[in-house]
Amino acid sequence: MSILARSELVDPELFEAARRLHVSARRVAPRGRFADQRSRDRGMGLEFEDHRPYAPGDDLRAVDWHLERRLGRLFVRLFEQQEDLPMYLMPDVSKSQFLEDPPRGRAGLRATVLLAAASLFQHDTVGVFPFAEDLITLARPASGRNRAVILASRLAALEAGGTTDIPRAVARLSALRLRRGLVVLVSDLFDPRGIEAVTESLKSLRHRLLIVQLTRPVDADPGLAGDLRLVDCETGVEEDVSITPAVQQRYRETYDAFENHIAQFCRERGIGRIRLDCDQDVVPQLTQVFESGGFEA
Amino acid sequence: MSLAQFSPIALVGGLLALAGGLYALQRLRVRHSRVQVVTTMFWKQVAQDTYARELTQRFRHLWAYLLLLLLSSLLWFVVGGLRSDSLPESERLLLLDRSASASVGDHWPAWKRLLRDQFLAGDPDATTVLVCGAAPRRLTVPGDSVAFLDERLATLEPEQSAPSVEQAMLALLRTKNDMRPLDVVIVGQAPLSQRVVDLLPEEVRIFRAGLPNAVTSAALLGMGVSPAVSGAWERVDLGVRVRGGEAPVLHLAGAEILASKQQAQGFYLFQDLPAGGQQFEIQLPSAPAPFDRVQGQLPLRQPLSVLLDPALEPIFGGVLAAHPGVQLAEQGGDLVIRLASSDLGGGLPALELISSDQQAEAIFLGDPSAAAEPGDLALRTVLGELALDQLDGTGLATSLGRPLEVTYNQASLRRVGIWEDLFYIEGAALQSSRSFPVFVGRVLSWLADTPDWVHTWQAGVPVPGLDWIADSEQTLAGSGEDLAPPLAGSISTALGSRSVGVFAPQGVSPAQLPAPLDGPSGDWNLGTWILLLALGLLLLEGRLVRLGRMP
Numbered sequence: 001m002s003i004l005a006r007s008e009l010v011d012p013e014l015f016e017a018a019r020r021l022h023v024s025a026r027r028v029a030p031r032g033r034f035a036d037q038r039s040r041d042r043g044m045g046l047e048f049e050d051h052r053p054y055a056p057g058d059d060l061r062a063v064d065w066h067l068e069r070r071l072g073r074l075f076v077r078l079f080e081q082q083e084d085l086p087m088y089l090m091p092d093v094s095k096s097q098f099l100e101d102p103p104r105g106r107a108g109l110r111a112t113v114l115l116a117a118a119s120l121f122q123h124d125t126v127g128v129f130p131f132a133e134d135l136i137t138l139a140r141p142a143s144g145r146n147r148a149v150i151l152a153s154r155l156a157a158l159e160a161g162g163t164t165d166i167p168r169a170v171a172r173l174s175a176l177r178l179r180r181g182l183v184v185l186v187s188d189l190f191d192p193r194g195i196e197a198v199t200e201s202l203k204s205l206r207h208r209l210l211i212v213q214l215t216r217p218v219d220a221d222p223g224l225a226g227d228l229r230l231v232d233c234e235t236g237v238e239e240d241v242s243i244t245p246a247v248q249q250r251y252r253e254t255y256d257a258f259e260n261h262i263a264q265f266c267r268e269r270g271i272g273r274i275r276l277d278c279d280q281d282v283v284p285q286l287t288q289v290f291e292s293g294g295f296e297a
Numbered sequence: 298m299s300l301a302q303f304s305p306i307a308l309v310g311g312l313l314a315l316a317g318g319l320y321a322l323q324r325l326r327v328r329h330s331r332v333q334v335v336t337t338m339f340w341k342q343v344a345q346d347t348y349a350r351e352l353t354q355r356f357r358h359l360w361a362y363l364l365l366l367l368l369s370s371l372l373w374f375v376v377g378g379l380r381s382d383s384l385p386e387s388e389r390l391l392l393l394d395r396s397a398s399a400s401v402g403d404h405w406p407a408w409k410r411l412l413r414d415q416f417l418a419g420d421p422d423a424t425t426v427l428v429c430g431a432a433p434r435r436l437t438v439p440g441d442s443v444a445f446l447d448e449r450l451a452t453l454e455p456e457q458s459a460p461s462v463e464q465a466m467l468a469l470l471r472t473k474n475d476m477r478p479l480d481v482v483i484v485g486q487a488p489l490s491q492r493v494v495d496l497l498p499e500e501v502r503i504f505r506a507g508l509p510n511a512v513t514s515a516a517l518l519g520m521g522v523s524p525a526v527s528g529a530w531e532r533v534d535l536g537v538r539v540r541g542g543e544a545p546v547l548h549l550a551g552a553e554i555l556a557s558k559q560q561a562q563g564f565y566l567f568q569d570l571p572a573g574g575q576q577f578e579i580q581l582p583s584a585p586a587p588f589d590r591v592q593g594q595l596p597l598r599q600p601l602s603v604l605l606d607p608a609l610e611p612i613f614g615g616v617l618a619a620h621p622g623v624q625l626a627e628q629g630g631d632l633v634i635r636l637a638s639s640d641l642g643g644g645l646p647a648l649e650l651i652s653s654d655q656q657a658e659a660i661f662l663g664d665p666s667a668a669a670e671p672g673d674l675a676l677r678t679v680l681g682e683l684a685l686d687q688l689d690g691t692g693l694a695t696s697l698g699r700p701l702e703v704t705y706n707q708a709s710l711r712r713v714g715i716w717e718d719l720f721y722i723e724g725a726a727l728q729s730s731r732s733f734p735v736f737v738g739r740v741l742s743w744l745a746d747t748p749d750w751v752h753t754w755q756a757g758v759p760v761p762g763l764d765w766i767a768d769s770e771q772t773l774a775g776s777g778e779d780l781a782p783p784l785a786g787s788i789s790t791a792l793g794s795r796s797v798g799v800f801a802p803q804g805v806s807p808a809q810l811p812a813p814l815d816g817p818s819g820d821w822n823l824g825t826w827i828l829l830l831a832l833g834l835l836l837l838e839g840r841l842v843r844l845g846r847m848p
Contacts, residue, residue, distance in 0.1 A: 096335040104335075190336035222334070229329035232337040239337040240329050241344055250343045258339065 004106055009113050009152040017283045018117030018148065021290045051075040085124040086141050086181025088173065088207065089116055091155070092214070094132035094164040095234045096190060104214045104278035108186045109155050111212050111282045115184055117148035118290075127178065128155065131169035132162035141178060163234040166191045167201035174205060183207040188214040192235055195258050199265040210272040213262065216279055220255050221248075308377050315369045323362050364838055371831040375824045387478040388439075389419045390469065392462050394485020395430035397587045397756070397785060397799040399455035401514075404485070409450050411506045412484045416446055419480075429487060430456035431757065431783035433465035457587055457785035457799055459757025460487030470496060482506050515541025516588035516801035517581050518563070520753055522596060525569050530622030530738075531598050535567040539581055540801065549577040549595075572598035576796075584801075587785060591798035593753035601745055602626040604642040606635035609650065612720055612728050616737045623741065632744050637714065646710050646744040650717035659701035660685065660715050663708025676705045683713070684739040687732045696725040711744045756785045756799045 054063060054074035062076040091112040097105030116126045120143060127141035128151055138154050139147070166187065173183065183205060191198045202209060224230075225248070230239045241247065266273040274289055276282055334340075393412050399405045416424060416437075426436040426446060436449050462483055473479065481503045483489065494503060518538040525532040537545045537556065540563060547554040547567050556565035570577075574597030580590045601623050605613060613634055617623050633642025637651035653659075662679055680686045680703065694701045697718060719727045727733060754760055759779040773780040782788045785799040 099333065099335055188335070190338060192336070192338060194338065219335075224332065227329050229331045230337050230340050231331055231333045233333050233335060235337075237337055237341075238331075239340045239344060241340050247343055251339055254339045254342045 004103075004109060004156050006153060006156040008106060009109055009156040010149055011110070011113075011152075013283060014110060014114050014152070015117050015148060017287055018114050018121055020287065021114070021118035048077060048079055050078045052078060085119065085122075086127070086179050087115070087119045087124055088127045088129060088141065088178060088181055088183045090135075090169060090173065090183060090185045090187070091128070091130050092132070092164060092166075092185075092187030093130045093158055093160045095161050096164060096188065097214070098160045099233045100216070100278075102278070104188060104216060105160060107276055107278040107282045108188075108212070108214045111214075111276055111286060112184075112186050113148070113152045113155060114283065114286055115212075116151050120145050120148045120151075125181070126151065129169070129173055130155070130158055131166070131172075132160070133165050133168070134162075135169040135172035137176075141181075164191045165193075166198045167193065170201045170205055178207075181207050182210060184210045184212060186212040186214065188219075189258075189262065192232070192237075195261050199261065202265075202271075203269070208271075209269070210274070211262070211266060212274045212276060214278050215275050216277065220252060220259075222251070224248075308373075311373050311377070312370055315373060316366055319362060319365050319369065361838075364834065364841075368831055368834050368838070371827050371834070375827050375831070387423060387480065389415075389424040390479060390481045391415055391424060391426045392433075392465055392481065392483045392485075392487070393426065393428045393436070394460050394462060394483065394487040395428045395453065395456055395458075396460035396485070396487060397455065397457045398460065398486040398801065400457070400587060401585050405455050408484050409453075412450070413443065413446065415482050415484065415506055416443055427465050428453060429461040429465050429485075431458035431461065433461050433468060456783075457756060458783055459755065459799060460485070461757065462487035462489055463493050466493050466497065469501075470498075473498070473501070476500055478502070480504065515539065515543060515581055515584040517545065517579060517584060517591055519800050520579060520591060520593065522593075527569055529569060530600075530620065531572050532569040533572045533596055533598070535570055535577075535579075535595070537565045537567070537579055539563050539565065539584075541581065541583055543581060543583045546580045546582070547577060548580065550575055570595055572596045587799055588801040591753060591800065592796035593798070594795075598622065600624045601632060601741055602630040603741065604628070604630040604633040604635070604645070606633075606639050606641050608636055608639070609634055612650075613737065616728070616734050619734065620738055620741075622738075632741060636717070644710070646712065646746070648713045648740055648744060649715070650720065651714045653699075653716045653718050656714050656716065657702070658704040658714075659699075659719065660703040660713070662703070662705040663710065663712035663714070664705065665707065665709060665711065667705060667707045669707055671705050671707075676703065679705050679743075682739060683743055684732060684735045688727070688730060688736065692725060693719060693722070693727065696722045711746055713740050713744065754782055754788070754795050754797045756783060756797050757781050 051064060051067065052075065054076050058076045062078075064075050064077045067073075067075045089112050091105075091108050093105060093109075097103060097108060112128065116128060119126045123143055123145075125141045125143045126139070126147065127137075128139040130136045130138050136158075138158065139151050164187070166185070166189070185202075189195060189198055189211070225243045227242045228240075230241060231237070232239070243251075262273065265271065274286070276285055391412055393408060399408055412426065416426065421442060422440050425438060427433050428436045437446050462485075466481070466489065469479075469481070477500065479501045481501060482505070483503065484506045489503065497503070516539065518540055520538070521536045522533050523536065524530075525534050535547065537547075539545055544556050544559065545565055547556070547570075549570065554567060556567055559565055572595055575595050576592065577595060578590055578592045582589065600621075602625075603617060603623050604626050605617065617625060617634075630642060630645065632647065633645045634648045635641045635650075637649040637655060651661075662683075664679070667675065677686075685703065690701055715727075727736075730736075759781045773783065782795075782797040785797050787794050788797055
């Protein structure tokens, strides 16, 4: 059974919004495919970058003859090489993503499609690796503007379920030995192992990282009270709690610590982080983030 | 309000324990509602941080606590037997006849059922039950339940005793000190004399439940021994009263003796039995036990030892010689017949012939037991005992030319003083009267003051001198000199073992009693109302729980 209706993801509004977004990298890995991203490679780009002394074997078309005339020595002009930005999208499709109404997985997958489409529209390579207990290779890294619809369709056809295991998914992604790029983790980060285990696993990632955190206001303040037996929708673990104002306060403190841990982790590691409110449409939220100075991974 | 089962301290202690227990449960008890959440990771952390150091939860649900406390307190009151201290408008006293009559046939189980029915027919808070065997004993007090009564009745058996219902009624008279109406219901055949009924105040009504359906069955009703009608000193007559047409059989010295004749309806007489102190048994074969037999002892009539003043030999010698119960003694003796001027047999009861100059009355009767100023009735009684009423007093007075007076008065010893002139009237001397031997015999018997014959010891009937002849370990009924053997059977005495019998009640009762009013009162006691209230609260709690208004 598919997660969402196809129309939820194969949505013209998403693709239209994607055209307005620009995902850029501060730098991309060398030896990439020619694209829109700036690279530290010097090559055939249009933007002049620098000179260097001529060395045998250099393309003579790059020799700056004006400088040779003035200085009597040969220098070649170096241009910025524009390459593609590999983007590896990791949407969380665990059971918890589809418990509520509307499911936070809907927001997560729509954000995934939007980011994927934006990257594809700027000729970048996009791979999609949904995960729950394990990582799934839904689409290997590839480019092509028309792939956006294909990816959206595949995501809509995905089946959800299982518990969240971000460390395992990260390890599996690392094992794929993909070209260094941008990993976009789209998840609520509610891993039963704890946020420390999650961030610890993310430290081992060789890629740049963008965390799209799926949140809801009720995450910080669930509004629960009384004597409750809370059942984890993924693990089935039951937790008996008597929720008093003091306990509510303690919960808020715990959640704040969770948020602070993520924020500090991102800050210290230079990791991009976008907090999406799943109760709202993701398009304006992402558009606002990118339009307010763009997003640079 | 008061409690039948608990002391006030136990009541308050119980309530505090309930409140404390419920409080603790309220603190500890958690009824969780299941809620599925995205993750429990935060709650797990909160639970570890918050509850790890807390044994109890906060106090919750004050109203639920109060409702439970009210419910449990009400039940505690019921357990404690809460009852109203306001006095019932009327009281009931149930008297269960546990005497020998109860052991006849199926009387006992039937009477116990009747008692139970009567108990249920009234208000338990106003009902007292006494069981009347050898002595009245309280079985239940007001407020006791029928279950308690059943428990007590289960171990009760009839006693071979006389009924003590009258005793209970007399005790009631002594203890009743209010004007509330009292209905007394006698369950059984125990007779109640009209005399006792007349003593009861107006507010006491008496009923009888369970009319004695065996009233027409055969039974020994009573027995008596009297001097033989034949006049033989050493013999007695034994009279037996029975119910039923069959004649009783006397077993005496290994022989079976049939009653000589039926004197009246149900009264048989065994005549001229030797008064030698022998044991005997009367049987009525057709009667049910225990009213089919009774043991007894014939009186022992020993000859009277009489000192006779030689001067009076001409007057009394012949009569005394002819009297089978008299032995003339040379010295000592039980009685003396003398001239007043003689000092023969000083200190013995005496028949004295005295000069009319010394005694104003023709006949003086001195008796230590006489009242200081005995009335005419006492005088006539004594005259009858002495057969003086059979003498021709008018003829004697005419012959003597003087009026004859008889005085009955108190004296240190029994003494009969009689003018000697009466014995010397020519042609009309007293000794020439045909009744003279009877007179002499009666006078000697009166002077001897022989005690009443106790031929049969009956359960519940006082035996003179029992206080000293009974074994000290025996439990006797009654008090003072009116001690009686409590139960039929045998009793150890200083004189040896004696049989104790019991007779059937004679008829329903001298006092005709109505049947008790039928039908239960229908009143519910306080405990029932409290239980109903508790049930209502329980339903309310269930409703609130169902509505989710209560955890």
